[in-house]
Amino acid sequence: MLSRFTGLRAACRVLLLALFLCCALTFGGSLHSSFAQVAGDPSGTKTGAAIDATTANGPIFKDQETVDSVRANVPTIATLADGVGHTRVAVNIVFTLLTGFLVMFMQAGFAMVETGFCRAKNAAHVMMTNLMIYPIGVLGFWICGFAIMFGSVGAVGSLGGTPALIGGEFKIGDVGLWGTRGLFLSGNFYDVGVFTLFLFEVVFMSASVIIPTGAMAERWKFNSFIVYGFFASMILYPIYGHQIWGGGWLSQLGHLYHLGHGAVDFAGSGVVHSIGGWTALAGALVLGPRIGKFTNGKANPMPGHDIPMALLGTFILAFGWFGFNPGSTLGMAGAGGMRAAIIAVNTMLASASGAFAALLIWKAMFKKPDPGMAANGMLAGLVAITAPCAYVTSGFAILIGAIAGGLVCWGVIMIEKNGIDDPVGAFSVHGINGIWGVMAVGLFADGTYGDGLNGVSGNVTGLFYGHGGGAQFMAQMISIVVCGAWAFGISTLFFKVQNALTPGGIRSRREDEIAGLDMPEMGAYAYPEFQLRSEVRESALVD
């Protein structure tokens, strides 16, 4: 029996086939020529000519005649030079924006590493602190963080001059403490150069203030975390950042007291990672260890619930770091921006030696490698090379990374021995190796880069390359001490005051922590459908 409907279907199919054949006939010529040689500019050697050099808005239409007439009426050198200058700044903005985007993606890397190394019952909570620190930090940095850190940084030549950023520092005598201009990116700061700098710097802030979410994971109230997020992005991070990158007094140690180029921290081993690491340590201390972590002072293993997730996060971080370090030249054309190539290779080499060293060392100590330590070794190498990446040879990059791989192994063991619970090793990776990275500049800077940095002529040179390396090393050590004192001090104070002011304290309720924070604090389970074998075991640990 052929139903009416089946008949309709058959008719429609015939129609569709007919339509298809019509199209095929019509389009056949085009389809054929998609396989043929043709008349555009497929090799790209004819695209872009004099007419594109100087016009502000590009040509509306460009036939050969127009192109020739432009060539006949050649621009003056001055006009052409304007075009060249504009193009050069364009290259620098392209590089700075795109590397900034890579740094932003590191947030996903942090989220994967931290969540993978935590337990399944808290996975949604850990993910959410990692997700929300980004919006919170961005808003805080927009409000005043950027102004405090860069409000008086001075002209950024590679980005076209950024005149809005000149002047406006709050000083006591010669000692600059913080910037005061650029709140809410308003007024003269509505400028392509300034916004480029803002974009690149806001993601650095975010990479710093996210670090404590790892050390304080699985026992931190979400509300308290939100308050921390604003504090860190508005005050904690930018104040120290101003001292090194914003023209503040640590960067002026060279200019004022002849300590080399003052404190030098190319991409933020100290500014970003040490600050985050010290804050993580303070937070872990104020919160105390997770329930069941220590029995009679002996640490119980609490393995991460998803190792592939954590290792994916490591890859994402290593990928994003190619924005972090090379992008910190703030451009490619002029001003030594091409050094970014050296920086990229050094970054890669240190990550390699860090991972490989941690693998071998852990294996030598405990017979087996450990995926977590190999990953942390790679991250440690990356943290350590962040300050010196622009100033050292490839050989020393490998050495710096390898030592970092050793330091992170030592750090993880030492921290646990001292009864501190840092679930993902945040202090060992970012704190200890941040210090090591800043120190490495003072040791290995090879004197081939950095002329004019912080207003001091000559290249940055460390102890191993003589000629005033001692003074540079001194500046580095001073900045390490100031960094630790500021970050650990102010964040301990902050967490203690917040703990006192918050009803019930900043630590999650005991019953929530035992059950897992996902449902009580986040209102959703991370994995509502997967059967966990941990549920029995965990509650046993607690009792």
Next chain:
Amino acid sequence: MLSRFTGLRAACRVLLLALFLCCALTFGGSLHSSFAQVAGDPSGTKTGAAIDATTANGPIFKDQETVDSVRANVPTIATLADGVGHTRVAVNIVFTLLTGFLVMFMQAGFAMVETGFCRAKNAAHVMMTNLMIYPIGVLGFWICGFAIMFGSVGAVGSLGGTPALIGGEFKIGDVGLWGTRGLFLSGNFYDVGVFTLFLFEVVFMSASVIIPTGAMAERWKFNSFIVYGFFASMILYPIYGHQIWGGGWLSQLGHLYHLGHGAVDFAGSGVVHSIGGWTALAGALVLGPRIGKFTNGKANPMPGHDIPMALLGTFILAFGWFGFNPGSTLGMAGAGGMRAAIIAVNTMLASASGAFAALLIWKAMFKKPDPGMAANGMLAGLVAITAPCAYVTSGFAILIGAIAGGLVCWGVIMIEKNGIDDPVGAFSVHGINGIWGVMAVGLFADGTYGDGLNGVSGNVTGLFYGHGGGAQFMAQMISIVVCGAWAFGISTLFFKVQNALTPGGIRSRREDEIAGLDMPEMGAYAYPEFQLRSEVRESALVD
């Protein structure tokens, strides 16, 4: 007992050690000098000189003598200007390609968000619709989608002129309806400028047509989905897209009827997201809700099976959006391309305020935040800022995002109240906030950008900044109505006809849906080894 084999091993080891020592002695000098200062150009200040400015193929060998001789025989200004023009277009292609790649990566973000928010028993099916929409869409856009949308767009100055794209529109009177040239990228379209544009636009198409896979997830026949994919990429998306970006009549409302600059949608709140959102709504309505979703008109929660996966997807989308919005300048040098820096910061600020607002609002309403709503809030902010990102100040970017965060909360609740089942909130995120974004241009455009857009001189200005803002607002509202009518109308028609023509309809078989679509439709389980606790619960819901 020393076996023959053990002896062989010992011999080989001695040999290897000897080989290693030989190498060490030979390479020792090199290794040492990898730590030493040397004679290349490590700072990059000497790399690139006059000789690189004008030669088409680069130098074969460049010693100091050659460099000096080129300097002595300086190029004419005309030749040099050619070199500058070529370089400027090169910068623009670099930026457009790389941001296009970021947009392509958003496919992975969609896949993670949609799969994470669905149930484990359909995870392979949802992933596969997200994976396959990309190849299907790419093929459809290559066949005719690109020609319909951009076949008559006119010269793209930043990419070198693209003369192949001039002319060829199908018009009724003054009203351009679609382009007709560039089928299969053949003939004159075999051109570096045209291919650059194709690459950037094909990934936008893909980001639009992927949206319904979320709203229609867990109950859509894979075969029916494939047919939809070709329809959407060849007809549905490009026809509307032509009206706004291809030179069609909505973009000419200003030129022809003095409504500001005509409909303005910088990176596609309407063109990409609203179109996708309306289609998603139509599809969800035609399919009907999932089995068990509503009991007596009351919605049952069907929580996503993997929250970390969904939040990773959110990060990937937020990362890719930095290609989406800033890349839509189609270049950096000339023609206001540097505005990309403003756009990038606005994009980030709106995503931040969207996520934060949704978090607070949901918490205020239901006592607890929700990871899904925070993620959707971030995406809502991104969708909403997509149209206005190039025209508003940072303050308004935050406001637009915050309102988007509120709208998405309202949308999710409202959709569910109306008995519509949209598993991932696709219409609330992309449909509602796409509309809001297009409207926001008419409200907040600040008159600092857009001179000459759509053939209208002067910058784009919204209601809040006076001077004809009303006319611009009117153009925006017209485009919103046309967009909804077209996308919802044509896709409802399409799905209904397809449903009638497909034996058994476009909805999966009842028994497959209950069992999960993975094995019956995809031939593989997403997680063949993980024990699911949901299996019992789900079947209970159904009975």
Next chain:
Amino acid sequence: MLSRFTGLRAACRVLLLALFLCCALTFGGSLHSSFAQVAGDPSGTKTGAAIDATTANGPIFKDQETVDSVRANVPTIATLADGVGHTRVAVNIVFTLLTGFLVMFMQAGFAMVETGFCRAKNAAHVMMTNLMIYPIGVLGFWICGFAIMFGSVGAVGSLGGTPALIGGEFKIGDVGLWGTRGLFLSGNFYDVGVFTLFLFEVVFMSASVIIPTGAMAERWKFNSFIVYGFFASMILYPIYGHQIWGGGWLSQLGHLYHLGHGAVDFAGSGVVHSIGGWTALAGALVLGPRIGKFTNGKANPMPGHDIPMALLGTFILAFGWFGFNPGSTLGMAGAGGMRAAIIAVNTMLASASGAFAALLIWKAMFKKPDPGMAANGMLAGLVAITAPCAYVTSGFAILIGAIAGGLVCWGVIMIEKNGIDDPVGAFSVHGINGIWGVMAVGLFADGTYGDGLNGVSGNVTGLFYGHGGGAQFMAQMISIVVCGAWAFGISTLFFKVQNALTPGGIRSRREDEIAGLDMPEMGAYAYPEFQLRSEVRESALVD
């Protein structure tokens, strides 16, 4: 009762509120103006001028007066040309570095694909081979791999000349065998151009040597894998690579024996993928199949444990491939670098047709599509287009991809029929389609690109476009034979010798393989908390 503490809290809150109000009053003006039109350069049309064109270090401060004075004292053409040349090289380094970073990210894609397609009990082990091959390979390439492959490659014009890379080949007669300079990147190699090339090439090496980790997964001793990693990155990969990309004899077949342009392999279908695929096959043969894979010569399915993970990996690889292929122009400005746009589109089209063809073919053969085969089809298309991407039209790109999708289906079936166990289809994807890609250059190269390649004038032309296409095809076929003989021969030898020298052989212990390699070899479970339903089933298979 109001406790002392509650009082303190109230006091603090009042204080905080007061502080907030003070700030609000102070900052109010700024906040307001963040919504207002202002005086920076928000459109970016005024940023960058003549003063930026030529100064090496950028301006210190740039007021209008300075800008005007620079314009008055215009640079000479020679000076300006220097600035242009520097800028052009800067564009090229930006493009090469950023695309190189994308290629590095492919490591994460490989890791996700391989781990997702393996079983849960080995997931940490498979992830770790994928994580560690990167550091191991990077160190090996730094030591001598780069020197062997590129130590005599000659000037790279787009990167500024790289004089350090000229000369130094080890030759027998006319036949160049390997490079000898650049060990440890020391001496003159400390140069921005050389380091840029190193960065781009080291990630290609890594993408090649990672391939066997898939075919040899789930039964390979981790220690043996480490030794392999150094061998592959230091010897196996660079020696063949030198023949094609380093100036070695296969690339000279045209110059010396008039076989077209010699062997042409634009981005490495042969150099990277075939080499990896052949090595994978050799490794799989030496290891033998996994326990339980074959019963009486019939293959038992061993489905991947996490399909969403594997498909995420596919997306990441497809994303990274936009670095792989377009980046292989080593620049955008000059020397036909803009061809990158054509290459990017071809790459995308081939991935699309590969995935779609594999989906349809598998469905035609087995009634259902398979997520694994769709993913492998996409990867096969990408592998196959890698060599010809720069030389073919968009139509042929689609054809090449579609055939690749068919080949991978055939390969997977054929390999299993022959009793070989390749858990992720590495040989079918990379080996077979690597060969197909190299062959496709000789068939479809359309004669619009490649002038001067390998010292032969005229564009690269294949059989289908006549004029000496036969000679080019012959060169391609020779390279295919040499590639297979070298890679399969040397790696079989290597694995056999290593197997004999390693106590217990290079295959994991039987009891470890049955239990899963994670705990015995890695010291950690991938998923310590998820309940696996596989545990019973797996042990049943073994008995």
